[in-house]
Amino acid sequence: MTATKKDFKVIYDKFSAPIAKKLDCGRICAPLNDGIPVCCSTENAIPIVEDEEWKLLNSRTDLWKPFKPFDKASKKIVKELAKTTCAIECKGVAFCERDNRSLACRSFPYFPYFTKEGELIGLAAYWTFEDRCWVISNVEVADKKFVSEMIEAYEYLFDVDEEQYEAYYEESATMRRVFSKRNEPIQIIGCGMKYFFVLPKSGGRVIPTEKSAFRPVKPFTSDKVYKKAIKEAGGDPTGHSLPR
Ligand code: SF4
Ligand code: SF4
Numbered sequence: 001m002t003a004t005k006k007d008f009k010v011i012y013d014k015f016s017a018p019i020a021k022k023l024d025c026g027r028i029c030a031p032l033n034d035g036i037p038v039c040c041s042t043e044n045a046i047p048i049v050e051d052e053e054w055k056l057l058n059s060r061t062d063l064w065k066p067f068k069p070f071d072k073a074s075k076k077i078v079k080e081l082a083k084t085t086c087a088i089e090c091k092g093v094a095f096c097e098r099d100n101r102s103l104a105c106r107s108f109p110y111f112p113y114f115t116k117e118g119e120l121i122g123l124a125a126y127w128t129f130e131d132r133c134w135v136i137s138n139v140e141v142a143d144k145k146f147v148s149e150m151i152e153a154y155e156y157l158f159d160v161d162e163e164q165y166e167a168y169y170e171e172s173a174t175m176r177r178v179f180s181k182r183n184e185p186i187q188i189i190g191c192g193m194k195y196f197f198v199l200p201k202s203g204g205r206v207i208p209t210e211k212s213a214f215r216p217v218k219p220f221t222s223d224k225v226y227k228k229a230i231k232e233a234g235g236d237p238t239g240h241s242l243p244r
Helices: 005-014 026-032 051-060 072-079 103-107 144-160 162-182 223-232
Strands: 048-050 064-066 085-090 110-114 120-125 186-190 194-198 206-209
Touching (some): 005 103, 048 051, 051 064, 051 085, 110 162
Antiparallel strands (some): 048 085, 064 085, 110 120, 186 194
16 A cells, blocks of 8 residues: 555645744755755755655646756666656745645655664654754754654554555664764654654664753854855855854
8 A cells, every 4th residue: 555646635734844933944054055955956855756746746836847867876866766756856945835845845854763663753864964954963953843743744654655664664774774883873853852862783772862962963063164164065154154
C-alpha cells in the first residue's frame, strides 16, 4: 500500500506550520549560497516527490515543473530515482506559495527519527547540510506547533505507506552509523517538546537532555566563523550576523 494523491492532501492539511514564528532562517543561510536560501536551490537540494504527490501539486498550482538535470551529478540523481518518484523544481523563492510547498519543503531540514527498535521518538535533522543550514545547528528553534504537526503528518503517512516507514527507519540507522563514527550524539526534538541525545557507539541508546545542551556546528558557532564562511563562499559578510 502506498500513499495516494488524496493522502498527500490530508498530509498538507495537517502540516503547514513554519519551523518557528517570526523566523526567517533563509536570511541566515542565503549569504553562504549566492543570496538564495540553501534548501530552495536545486544546486544544493533537488526536490524529490512521490508520483502521487506530484499529481496533487500539479492539480493545485503551476509553481512546479519537472526538474531538468544540469550536470553529471544531477543526471545521476535523476537516473537512480525510485520508479514511483520524480524530481521537480519550483519557480524560485520569489514565487514560493506556502500552501503549495512539497512535503520535503515543509519538513526540511528535519526528518522523523526512528530508534533501532522502530519507535518514532521525534525529529532529527539531515546532517549533510550542516555546513550551510543554520537550523541544523539550532534544531531546538522549532516551535511546538511545527513539531506536533510534522509528527502527526508523518504518522499518517507511515500508516498508509509502509515503504515510507522503511525509508526513514533506514535514514535513522544511517545517521546512527555516521554519528557513531564522528563520536557525537544525535540531537532530537522529541514528541511533546522533549529533548534527547542518541549516544554514539551505544547501539542507539536514547537519553533525555535539556535544549541548552544542544550545540551548533561550524560555520554557525560564532559571528567570526560565520562571516569567514560567507567570504569563502564569495559573498559579502558586511551586515550579517547570527541571531542572538
Ligand atoms: S531551513 Fe536551513 S537551508 Fe532552509 S532556509 Fe532555513 S537555514 Fe536555510
Ligand atoms: S516551493 Fe518554496 S520552500 Fe519549496 S523549494 Fe520552492 S521556494 Fe523553497
